[in-house]
Amino acid sequence: MKRIIVVLMTLLPCFAFAAGSSVPLDKANYDLSDQASLQTGAKLFMNYCSGCHSTQYQRYERVARDLGIPNELMQENLMFIKDTKIGALMENSMSEELGAKWFGATPPDLTLVARVRGADWLYTYLRGFYEDPSRPFGVNNTVFKDVGMPHVLQELQGVPRKAFETQLIDGEQKEVYVGIRADGSGEMSSDEYDKAVLDLVNFMVYSGEPMQLERRSMGWWVMGFLVIFTILAVLLKKEYFRDLH
Template sequence: MKKLLMIIALLVPGVAFSAGSNYPLDTAEYDLTDKASLQSGAKIFQNYCLGCHQMQYQRYQRTFEDLDIPLELGQEHLQFTGESVGVHIKNAMPIESAAKWFGAPPPDLTLVARVRGADWLYTYLRTFYVDENRPFGVNNKVFPDVGMPHVLQGLQGVPRLTTEKAMVDGEEVERDVGIKADGSGELSAEEYDKAVLDLVNYLVYTGEPTRLKSESIGRWALVFIFVFFVFALLLKKEYWRDVH
C-alpha cells in the first residue's frame, strides 16, 4: 500500500501539469539543423521570455557554441547581465514576488519542450486571444484561463476571436472560426508563425542539446551492429560447416 501511495503521489503532479483543453494541435515543423532558426529562437527567448522564465539548466557558453554564435556577438545581443559566459541562463525575478503576481512562479523552460511537446508549444503561442475577463486581458485556446500575459503581442498584434453565423438545427448561431490579429504587430501572420516556430525550435534544442549528436552516434552504432552481425553469421556458418 505504501508503494502504491508513493507511485500515485509521483504521478499526480505530472498529470496536473499536462492537463489542458482538447484543442487540436498544429504540427511544429522544427529543424534542429537550421542554425539560423535556432539563433532567431534564442534571440526571441532572451528578449521576450527571459524576464519571467529561466533556463537554469542551460549555460550561455553552451548555447553560443552549439548555435555557432560568436562569443562577442552572443554576449552583446543575448547576454544582458554582464556575467561570465559560463553561467546559467537565469533572471532576477524573485520567486515569492512572481508567485504573487502570476498566482504561481513562472516555470523554468529548459525542459518544457520535452514535457509539453513541440506541437503543444507551437499551438499554444499562436492561440492567445483578447479576453477582458482575465487578469492580463488575454486567454488561450490550448491553456484555458492561462495565468500569463501574451508577451509576443507586440510581434503578432492584438489577437481576437473571429466568428461567423451558421444554421444549427434550424437555429442561427455564431460559430468560432479561429483567431485573427488586428495587424498592429511588427510581423505579418506568416512571419509571426515563423517566429514562433523558431522559438519552439530553440526550446526543443535546450530540452536535449546533444540530440543530433546522439542520433548520429545511434546510426553509426546500428551500422556497426549490422556489420558485426554479418561477420558473426559467416563465422557461425564456418564453425558449424563440418557438423552439418
Template sequence: MKKIFALIAAFVPAIALASGSSVHLDHHRTDLHDTASLQRGAKVFANYCMGCHSLEHARFNRVARDLDIPEKLMMDNLVFAGDKKFGDLMTIGMSKADSKKWFGATPPDLTLVARVRRPDWVYTYLRSFYEDPSRPWGVNNVVFKDVGMPNVLGHLQGVQKLGTAQVKVGYDTLTGQEITEEHEHVLYLDQAGELTPEQFDKVVYDLVNFLVYVAEPIALERQTIGWWVLLFLVIFFVPVYFLNKEYWKDFK
C-alpha cells in the same frame, strides 16, 4: 509492487501536462539542423521570455557553441544581466518570491517545456491568446484556459478575439475563390499587429524550435550515434552468424 506504483506516479504528471486540453494542436515541423532558425529563436527567447522564464539547465556557452554564436555577440546581445558570465547557467535575476507576488504563481523554468508539453502544444499555445477583459492581464488562451501570464508577443501578433467569424473551408475550383463558412468559438484577428500572420507564425516557429533544442541539446549527436550503432550491429552480425553456425555444426 511499491516500485511499480512509484514509477506510475512519476509519469502521471508528465502525461497530464503533455495531453493538455482537447483543443486541436497545430503541427510544429521541428528542424534542429536549421541553425539560423535556432539563432533567431534564441534571440526571441532572450528578448521576450527571459525576463520571467529561466533555462536553469542550459548554459550560455553551450548554447553559443551549438548555435555558432560568437561569445561577444552572445554576451552583448543575448545576455542582459550584467553579473552573468559566459559559462553561467541561463537563470534570471527575478526572485521566486517576487514573481509569485506579481503573477500569482512563479513562472516555470522552460528548459524542458518542449519535452513535457511537446512542440505542437507550445507552438499552438503561443499563437492562441485572445482578448479577455475579465482576466488580470486582459488575455486568455484557448489551449491553457485562465492562463496567468500576459501575451508578451501580443504587439507582434495583434489583438485576437474569440467568437464568431468566417472560416476558410476550401476553394471553388471554377472561380478560384475561397469558400468560407461562419463558425462559432473561433479565434480571429481583430486588430493587426506589427507582423503579418505569416511572419508572426515564423517567429513563434523559431522560438519553439529553439526550445526543442534546449530541451535536448544532444539530440542531433544522439541520432548520429544511433546510426553508427546500427551499422556496427549489421557488421557484427556477420561474424556472429558464422561463429554460431560453426559452433553448432557438431551438434546436428
C-alpha cells in the same frame, strides 16, 4: 508497497502537467538542423521570455556553441544579467517571491517544457492568445484557459481577437468560431508571426535535449555497427561449424 506509493505521488504532478489539451493542436514542423531558426528562436526567448522564465539547466556557452553564435555576440546581445559569465547557467533575475506576487504563481523554468508538453502544444499555445478584458492581463488562451501569463509577443502579433463568421447550419444562420485574428497593429504579418513562433518552439525543443541530433546520428552508426557485427558473427559461426555437418 510504500516505495511504489511514494514514487507514484512524486510523479503525479508530472502526469497532471503533461495532460493533453482538449483543443486540436496545430502541427509544429520544427527543424533542429535549421541553425538560423534556432538563432532566431534564442533571440526571441531571451528578449521576450527570459525576464520571467529561466532555462537553468542550460549554459550560455553551450547554447552559443551549438547554435553557431560567437561568445562575444552572445554576451553582448543575449545575456541581460549584469556580470554574468559565459559559462553560467541561464537563470533569470526575478526572485520566486516576486514572481508569485506578480503572477499568482512563480513562472516555471522552461528548459524541459517541450519534452513535457510537446512541440505541437507549445506552438498552438503561443498562437492561442486572444483579447479578454475580464482577465488580469487582458488576455486568455484557447489551449490554457484562464492562463496567468500576459501575451508577451503581442507587439509582434498585434491584438488578437476571436473571429466568428455567420454560416448556414441546418437551415439557420449561426455564428461560428473560425479562429484568432490579429488587428494588424503588430510588427509582423500573420505568416511572419507564425514563423517566429515556430522558431521559438524550435529553440525550446533544442533546449529540452541539446544532444538530440548528435544522438540520432550516433544511433545510425551504432545500428550500422550491429548489422556488420551480426554478419561477421554469422560467417564466423558457419566457419567454426563447417566440419561438423
